[in-house]
Amino acid sequence: MSGDYKNMVTRPMKVLFFANTEWYLFNFRLALAKHLRKRGVEVVMISPPGPYGKKLEEEGFRWIPVPMARRSLNPLREAWLLWKLIRIYQTEKPDIVHHFTIKCVVYGGLAARLVGIKGIVGAVAGMGFVFASSSALATMLRPMVRVLLQLALGGKKCRLILQNPDDLNAFVSASIADPANVRLIPGSGVNTDRFSPILKSSASEGSKKVLLAARLLWEKGIAEYIEAAQQLKTLGYSVDFLLAGEPDMGNPNSVQQEQVETWKQAGIIKPVGHVVDMAELLKSIDIMVLPSFYREGVPRSLIEAAAAGLPIVTTDAPGCRDIVENGVNGFLVPVRDSNALAEALRKILEDPALASRMGEAGRSKALAEFDERLVFEKTVEVYRELVPKL
Incomplete structure (x- = not known):
């Protein structure tokens, strides 16, 4: 048995998260990352630089900063971001990449398809500025972003996670995604033990x-x-x-x-x-x-x-x-x-x-x-569709 083959068989599953802020990863996806880690999965985080990157590292996760500017329209800067992602994906060799927000879904999906990643998951929470705004800039960008999303989400090994039926209808009617590859998961979940009611007196003082x-x-x-x-x-x-x-x-x-x-x-x-x-x-x-x-x-x-x-x-x-x-x-x-x-x-x-x-x-x-535990299991089910060994 060759060393490369042995490493391929024994190494843990690796999932890579990519979001447009490190704050988002820490506040909305850290619990999912911890859930995956308990299952023996290695989770690597990617985002633009920011103070929450250190917090992710303190939680025991590797975090890789990338030169992404959310509002950038500079072709050279955007090409550099895509190239950086390709190099990271080639180095990390993840089994699954999970991208959050539209810009990350586009760039991460394109990089993953070019590298040949086995499982590509895009998660879009709402339609975002480009699709929701009626401004001149949003109207100008919309056709281009639609085409890029089609490219990023194409193929049998891609899944798109949406949070509500309205977005599902919008993405399908715009021919952005194949309905067979779309899954509905309502949000990132909440810790219902931590967020719980307290008894309040109806006669309590104050405003x-x-x-x-x-x-x-x-x-x-x-x-x-x-x-x-x-x-x-x-x-x-x-x-x-x-x-x-x-x-x-x-x-x-x-x-x-x-x-x-x-x-x-x-x-x-x-x-x-x-x-x-x-x-x-x-x-x-x-x-x-x-x-x-x-x-x-x-x-x-x-x-x-x-x-x-x-x-x-x-x-x-x-x-x-x-x-x-x-x-x-x-x-x-x-x-x-x-x-x-x-x-x-x-x-x-x-x-x-x-x-x-x-x-x-x-x-x-x-x-x-x-409850976040329901969301975690539904997310893992999507991963298993792409990489059954998870």
Whole structure:
């Protein structure tokens, strides 16, 4: 038996994760990586440089920085990124590559196909700026990105993971992916032990607390949230409206920090910035809000809120309506309708029994559909379709 053959047989399975930020890998995919490691799989992480790369390494994973700029349209820079990925894939020789977000799916998929990787998985959480925005830049880029996605996701050894049926219909109708190779997995899952309800007294002192937690993009419904907060404050409601998250300088539709400060000075909201421990913050929250028209996948913040037993107010939009059943565990309101948002919040604020029933229903839904252990097993099933020995 040759040495090369022996190494091929005995070496552990290797899965390579590639995302557009190291923050995403740490916050949304670290638990999956740990699950795979427990099964004897080696997991290697790739992303642009950033402070969370060191945190990934502290968790015991190899992390490889790559020169990727999310907003870059420079052909030379993009070609250099593709070449770097090809070299990494040739060196690492992973059994499966798992790419997150559209740009990583495109570049990672092209590199993997050129190298001949056995299993290629693309995960897209929502349609993203190129497909969701009506701006001139997005409109210009859309045809090119569609063709690149078709190339990156072509072949029997490729799988595309989407988070909701609306995105599935969009990708199939645009002929981006073969429906036979698409799998629906609702989000990255949530640790339902860590995110769990706490008993709150209906007669507790102080203001009620409402939270919007998201990247600070206008499409997340930030303006509608501000308008609804102003309405309820004008009507005399004692409510603290919290805004968690930071501007996303990699997105042209980001809310500017100066605007957040203006709202704070006007007494409309209380910004809390980047939240390290969301589970702890949710213990003090009464209602979660996400008035998004972003074309979400399945919003992580709403899954966490449901697991924490909070009533939710969100929009009747893709991804959001996969978490909330209107009138059961929250309310669905029309997109860009601050009046409807304010009215839904008012109903919950005035009816503690309703809030409690909605929270209990949300917790049950999170346990049945969004527990991270369910997501891990569904992901492993996709891997096994491509590499049965896993």
